[in-house]
Amino acid sequence: LAKTTQPISMDSYEGQEVNITCSHNNIATNDYITWYQQFPSQGPRFIIQGYKTKVTNEVASLFIPADRKSSTLSLPRVSLSDTAVYYCLVGGIGMPAGGTSYGKLTFGQGTILTVHP
Amino acid sequence: DVKVTQSSRYLVKRTGEKVFLECVQDMDHENMFWYRQDPGLGLRLIYFSYDVKMKEKGDIPEGYSVSREKKERFSLILESASTNQTSMYLCASSFLTGRTGELFFGEGSRLTVL
Numbered sequence: 001l002a003k004t005t006q007p008i009s010m011d012s013y014e015g016q017e018v019n020i021t022c023s024h025n026n027i028a029t030n031d032y033i034t035w036y037q038q039f040p041s042q043g044p045r046f047i048i049q050g051y052k053t054k055v056t057n058e059v060a061s062l063f064i065p066a067d068r069k070s071s072t073l074s075l076p077r078v079s080l081s082d083t084a085v086y087y088c089l090v091g092g093i094g095m096p097a098g099g100t101s102y103g104k105l106t107f108g109q110g111t112i113l114t115v116h117p
Numbered sequence: 118d119v120k121v122t123q124s125s126r127y128l129v130k131r132t133g134e135k136v137f138l139e140c141v142q143d144m145d146h147e148n149m150f151w152y153r154q155d156p157g158l159g160l161r162l163i164y165f166s167y168d169v170k171m172k173e174k175g176d177i178p179e180g181y182s183v184s185r186e187k188k189e190r191f192s193l194i195l196e197s198a199s200t201n202q203t204s205m206y207l208c209a210s211s212f213l214t215g216r217t218g219e220l221f222f223g224e225g226s227r228l229t230v231l
Binding site: 034036041042043044045046049087089105107108109110 | 160223
């Protein structure tokens with residue numbers, strides 16, 4: 001199983017760009033990398049997903065180097081409402097097959113991002 | 118919008134009681150998951166299911182069982198609750214294929230075992 005490692009916490013200020021890196025040295029060929037955001041007393045919410053290179057959507061960008069052993073979530077111009085826990089998730093979902101990481105979607109411990117005024 | 122509904126937001130049970138946590142999703146998802154979340158430990162997978170009556174152990178299945186009799190419903194059972202099972206329990210669902218890894222979570226059930 002691909003284990004993930006993220007910084008425990010990060011601090012930023014409103015308007016800054018924030019980059020959170022996740023290490024996943026044992027990522028498997030069929031694993032995707034997905035990031036989630038979680039506010040207190042709520043379930044995590046999907047932010048972005050990628051397999052390789054760069055992915056961008058309306059809220060974030062995800063950078064994945066060629067070896068895929070790490071990934072970086074980039075949040076442009078954060079605001080106070082971006083204060084949350086961010087989780088990196090590595091895994092794949094597919095039809096059962098021996099030896100795959102099917103279904104065992106492993107979350108890291110999460111990064112507590114605090115955005116200051 | 119996808120909706121994953123967990124039956125109880127807050128529960129208080131006594132040691133030794135049998136506890137049922139229910140989860141229902143309305144998006145015809147094949148996969149359903151139960152996680153528990155504890156401070157400093159993040160989310161840990163207890164069980165998941167990719168089809169009716171099918172289940173697979175996650176990373177911490179001890180002390181738990183699950184039931185999936187209908188596609189939309191996934192139940193987590195604590196046969197004999199213990200204090201170390203006090204936690205936030207999160208249910209999630211997803212499609213079998215396609216946007217792999219995109220889980221839709223419920224709001225959580227906070228269980229306290231006294």
